[in-house]
Amino acid sequence: MILKRNYKDKNTLDAARERISFLFDEFETINVSISSGKDSTVLYWLCVQEAVKRNRKIIAFFQDQEAEYQASIDIIKIMMKHPNVIPAWYQVPIYMTNATSSSDYFLYAWGDGEEWIREKDAVAIHSIDEYYPKRFYKFFDWYEKKNTNAAYLVGLRAEEGITRYRAMTKYTGYNGLRWSTISGDVKKFYPIYDWTVYDVWKFIYDYDLPYNKIYDLMFKANYSIYSEMRVSNLIHEKSYKCLVDLPKFEPETYNRLCKRISGISTASRYASEKLMFSNKQLPKHYKNWEQFRNFLLENIPNTEHKQKFINRFESQEKDERTYQAQVGQLLINDYENNRSFDTKKSEKTQKIKEKWMQIL
Numbered sequence: 566m567i568l569k570r571n572y573k574d575k576n577t578l579d580a581a582r583e584r585i586s587f588l589f590d591e592f593e594t595i596n597v598s599i600s601s602g603k604d605s606t607v608l609y610w611l612c613v614q615e616a617v618k619r620n621r622k623i624i625a626f627f628q629d630q631e632a633e634y635q636a637s638i639d640i641i642k643i644m645m646k647h648p649n650v651i652p653a654w655y656q657v658p659i660y661m662t663n664a665t666s667s668s669d670y671f672l673y674a675w676g677d678g679e680e681w682i683r684e685k686d687a688v689a690i691h692s693i694d695e696y697y698p699k700r701f702y703k704f705f706d707w708y709e710k711k712n713t714n715a716a717y718l719v720g721l722r723a724e725e726g727i728t729r730y731r732a733m734t735k736y737t738g739y740n741g742l743r744w745s746t747i748s749g750d751v752k753k754f755y756p757i758y759d760w761t762v763y764d765v766w767k768f769i770y771d772y773d774l775p776y777n778k779i780y781d782l783m784f785k786a787n788y789s790i791y792s793e794m795r796v797s798n799l800i801h802e803k804s805y806k807c808l809v810d811l812p813k814f815e816p817e818t819y820n821r822l823c824k825r826i827s828g829i830s831t832a833s834r835y836a837s838e839k840l841m842f843s844n845k846q847l848p849k850h851y852k853n854w855e856q857f858r859n860f861l862l863e864n865i866p867n868t869e870h871k872q873k874f875i876n877r878f879e880s881q882e883k884d885e886r887t888y889q890a891q892v893g894q895l896l897i898n899d900y901e902n903n904r905s906f907d908t909k910k911s912e913k914t915q916k917i918k919e920k921w922m923q924i925l
């Protein structure tokens with residue numbers, strides 16, 4: 566059976582406005598996560614428009630990871646200065662995974678006494694007078710739990726993949742809403758979950774909204790609008806391939822990043838090649854993926870990280886598919902298991918993905 570979309574007379578813009586209006590009725594505090602990406606930009610402006618209509622303010626939350634496009638910071642500055650916005654721009658010390666180097670495992674973003682890629686912004690929060698977790702996702706959890714009476718809005722869209730679709734809609738959240746989730750006492754909402762990429766860009770065009778100009782450069786470089794246009798942190802395991810074009814897109818940012826942390830030059834040169842940071846093709850001088858996996862494992866310079874890999878791999882399947890996936894983690898030094906995998910579910914996931922693409 567092929568799943569089909571259920572179309573309604575209402576368009577996606579009107580539906581999103583109704584959802585946001587409902588949240589303004591229900592919650593005194595509206596907190597919008599922004600990243601400078603197109604989706605969070607659209608969500609931000611939808612909320613700003615509602616805030617202006619009601620003469621209210623929203624909180625704009627941005628976790629600055631230091632290793633960002635300058636174009637991203639330019640758009641964040643615009644968003645934070647709106648009169649109906651309370652800035653929650655955090656530029657505090659935090660450890661960011663560096664997938665480009667086997668020696669500098671982290672960028673200690675905004676670390677005291679270090680030479681930052683750029684100066685801190687006057688609008689941002691520079692320090693926190695209490696304990697807070699110094700890792701990216703744990704910081705999000707800490708921040709959201711500070712006010713469990715707020716509505717936390719995120720610009721996720723179901724079109725981007727079956728995983729996001731399931732995460733947003735599998736279980737009912739606040740008041741039985743399918744476009745929300747509840748984690749403990751934290752209530753999250755996804756008002757544009759049913760938007761397509763065309764809806765997003767049409768809204769930006771129709772309202773002549775400022776957006777991240779890196780998208781223009783990516784479009785000219787033939788990046789796919791569906792899967793390749795990322796404007797996130799420049800060095801973590803899911804986005805470091807953007808370093809290939811960073812010298813062309815933003816040469817000054819590239820130079821400052823090279824001075825700040827090791828591995829950048831190598832990644833920018835080789836990240837697009839099949840055998841560098843990739844487990845798609847087995848190098849010719851290895852008989853199988855297990856042999857290549859063992860070679861990488863033996864040559865990990867950090868003994869603590871090496872043992873973490875060994876312990877994890879011991880509990881996993883012993884077949885070529887698994888060894889290949891393990892190679893992928895070893896190549897980017899993913900000892901924290903951020904790009905985790907389950908080989909038992911891989912075939913089932915592929916079938917689900919094929920059905921999902923038929924829907925899209």
